[in-house]
Amino acid sequence: MSDQRIVIVGAGPAGLRAAERLVDHGLRPILLDEAPRVGGRIYQQAPEGAGFRRNAKTLYGFEAGKAERLFATHARIRDSIEHRAGAVAFDIADDRLIALIDGERQEIGFDRLVLATGAMDRVMPLPGWTLPGVFTLGAAQIALKHQGCAIGHHVAFLGAGPLLYLAAYQYAKAGVTVAAVVSSASLSSIAGSLPGLAAQPTTTAKGFAYIAKLRSWGIPVIGGARPSRLLGRDTVETLEVLVDGRIRNIDCDAVALGYGLKSETQLAELCGAQFAYDRDQQQWVPEIDAYGRAIGRQGVYLAGDGAGIGGADAAELRGMLAAEAVLQDLGLPRRDEKADAVLKSLQRWRQFRRAMDYGFPFPGVFAKELPDETVLCRCENVTAGEVRSAADQGLREINRVKAATRLGMGRCQGRICGAAGAEVLAARLGVSVDSVGRLRTQPPIKPVPIAALAGADE
Amino acid sequence: MTRIAGLFRRVAERDRRRIAFTLDGEAAEAFEGDTLLTAILLIRDHIRIAEFTEAPRAGFCLMGACQDCWVADADGRPLRACTTTVTEGMSIVTRK
Numbered sequence: 001m002s003d004q005r006i007v008i009v010g011a012g013p014a015g016l017r018a019a020e021r022l023v024d025h026g027l028r029p030i031l032l033d034e035a036p037r038v039g040g041r042i043y044q045q046a047p048e049g050a051g052f053r054r055n056a057k058t059l060y061g062f063e064a065g066k067a068e069r070l071f072a073t074h075a076r077i078r079d080s081i082e083h084r085a086g087a088v089a090f091d092i093a094d095d096r097l098i099a100l101i102d103g104e105r106q107e108i109g110f111d112r113l114v115l116a117t118g119a120m121d122r123v124m125p126l127p128g129w130t131l132p133g134v135f136t137l138g139a140a141q142i143a144l145k146h147q148g149c150a151i152g153h154h155v156a157f158l159g160a161g162p163l164l165y166l167a168a169y170q171y172a173k174a175g176v177t178v179a180a181v182v183s184s185a186s187l188s189s190i191a192g193s194l195p196g197l198a199a200q201p202t203t204t205a206k207g208f209a210y211i212a213k214l215r216s217w218g219i220p221v222i223g224g225a226r227p228s229r230l231l232g233r234d235t236v237e238t239l240e241v242l243v244d245g246r247i248r249n250i251d252c253d254a255v256a257l258g259y260g261l262k263s264e265t266q267l268a269e270l271c272g273a274q275f276a277y278d279r280d281q282q283q284w285v286p287e288i289d290a291y292g293r294a295i296g297r298q299g300v301y302l303a304g305d306g307a308g309i310g311g312a313d314a315a316e317l318r319g320m321l322a323a324e325a326v327l328q329d330l331g332l333p334r335r336d337e338k339a340d341a342v343l344k345s346l347q348r349w350r351q352f353r354r355a356m357d358y359g360f361p362f363p364g365v366f367a368k369e370l371p372d373e374t375v376l377c378r379c380e381n382v383t384a385g386e387v388r389s390a391a392d393q394g395l396r397e398i399n400r401v402k403a404a405t406r407l408g409m410g411r412c413q414g415r416i417c418g419a420a421g422a423e424v425l426a427a428r429l430g431v432s433v434d435s436v437g438r439l440r441t442q443p444p445i446k447p448v449p450i451a452a453l454a455g456a457d458e
Numbered sequence: 459m460t461r462i463a464g465l466f467r468r469v470a471e472r473d474r475r476r477i478a479f480t481l482d483g484e485a486a487e488a489f490e491g492d493t494l495l496t497a498i499l500l501i502r503d504h505i506r507i508a509e510f511t512e513a514p515r516a517g518f519c520l521m522g523a524c525q526d527c528w529v530a531d532a533d534g535r536p537l538r539a540c541t542t543t544v545t546e547g548m549s550i551v552t553r554k
Contacts, residue, residue, distance in 0.1 A: 034522055046471070047543065050474060050489075050490040050491025051471070051473060051474035051475060051489075051490060051491065052471050052474070052491060053471065053473070054470060054471060058470075088522075120519060120521060120523050121519065130508070130511075130513065132465060132503050132504040132505075132514050132515065132516035133465055133503070133516065134518070135516075135517070135520065136518060136519045136520070136524075138519060138520070138521060139517070139518065139519050139520035139521070142520040142521060143466065143520060144469070146493075146520075147471075147491075147492065147493065147496045148469060148470035148471030149466045149467060149496055149500070150466065150467045150469050152465060152466070152467065153467050175469055176467070176469060234503060234504075234514060235465065235504075235516075254465070264523075378515075378524065378526055379525065379526070380510070381508070381510040381511055410525070411525035412523060412524050412525045415524065416518070416519070416523070416524050446522070446525075447528075447536075447538075
């Protein structure tokens with residue numbers, strides 16, 4: 001039917017729904033993902049064939065049905081796709097994706113590329129956050145879902161957003177002591193988001209149900225807090241926060257930290273997609289049309305949280321739409337008019353998401369108050385004070401600060417420190433955060449053996 | 459708060475096959491399907507020592523993004539602990 005080579009990166013909700021739609025139109029996409037099994041982070045599965053037994057209800061709670069439907073779709077299409085599991089896509093050269101698969105460098109040519117690369121936790125550092133025992137909120141969930149482990153015995157949850165309550169609920173349900181759930185979002189900002197949240201009443205109700213449960217179990221759920229530091233000798237022992245101007249110490253042996261999510265956009269950037277600063281989400285996102293076509297790069301489509309945060313339900317819709325765009329651009333006849341309905345329901349999710357962004361903002365304002373000695377960049381050990389000195393020496397752009405201080409130059413490529421680094425710089429300069437620019441991505445976007453870097457170019 | 463043993467705590471999926479591996483020359487035990495990070499943090503309170511500060515680190519993101527959990531095998535080949543599954547007889551080195 002078509003000899004077009006379609007490559008999808010990411011086997012989460014967006015990537016799988018894109019694959020499904022393409023398969024249903026007789027195409028055979030190649031699906032790459034770093035994980036051995038499909039589902040992405042949100043529906044991450046336990047390792048296969050290792051004796052893990054928990055069912056979907058235990059693993060995914062309210063979302064079990066969605067996870068099971070997605071896995072059923074995968075089971076239905078698995079023989080019609082080429083699934084390359086454990087594949088680390090680390091570069092793009094023209095129309096070739098370069099990946100490390102089973103330790104070998106492979107180049108995968110594409111005519112159309114669907115990037116469904118997902119997201120990771122967005123972090124605001126605080127003194128002591130490099131202590132062992134401090135993990136991202138996503139990490140806390142992965143430990144539980146993927147490994148049946150908790151990150152500690154007495155876990156404090158710190159950040160903002162719906163995942164904070166969900167993760168704390170999952171931990172408490174698994175029998176772990178939740179020391180406290182501490183949110184930077186104030187009650188008034190959450191209240192202000194309620195009208196928008198009404199666009200998705202079921203999801204909103206679930207969020208409040210988690211909070212109510214946590215409270216009913218006697219777990220302190222604190223809002224409007226300002227975290228000041230994490231203390232501990234060899235590992236984290238205390239979370240110190242300011243609540244209503246008073247210091248409150250929370251004893252814990254682990255902390256799950258996260259202020260919402262941040263799109264994984266490195267591949268989109270390398271292939272030439274345009275970016276714009278999104279004020280609602282407070283982050284740089286690739287520009288796309290209504291279906292997910294990348295602006296600035298023909299033949300590339302972006303779906304799911306990798307193209308701005310929309311959540312797992314929206315990701316499924318965005319995956320379908322990206323595939324729809326591929327089909328349209330290939331000139332293939334469309335079998336149904338579902339796309340219009342999908343666009344409409346996506347609109348409701350956008351409204352909901354805007355309300356979430358308003359209710360649980362990234363606390364960029366904390367950057368200004370971070371003590372100079374606070375480590376921002378975990379890889380290169382760059383402090384807030386070093387970034388401020390760079391600003392004082394006249395550097396006004398984040399990549400120049402990177403060159404001068406090494407912030408974001410380490411192995412994680414600024415994934416962890418990028419957001420906070422820009423906030424610290426902007427606060428020192430007294431400008432808005434978008435005006436300091438964004439950290440540029442350099443291939444390889446993930447560490448790979450030197451032998452894998454050499455290749456066709458040699 | 460004083461810690462009892464490792465950083466992590468197993469809360470489910472305990473009926474799995476045991477696996478023997480070596481951690482910095484000492485015999486250690488994991489469960490089949492454990493990542494290296496899980497296996498190490500159930501025994502110890504850190505994964506590695508950071509290059510610049512000599513301070514302990516225990517990973518951070520568990521999803522292959524932060525690159526804060528690299529260890530090595532006996533031949534010095536680097537392994538990302540959170541995305542590597544522990545296997546029978548594996549020999550892991552966390553210290554240079």
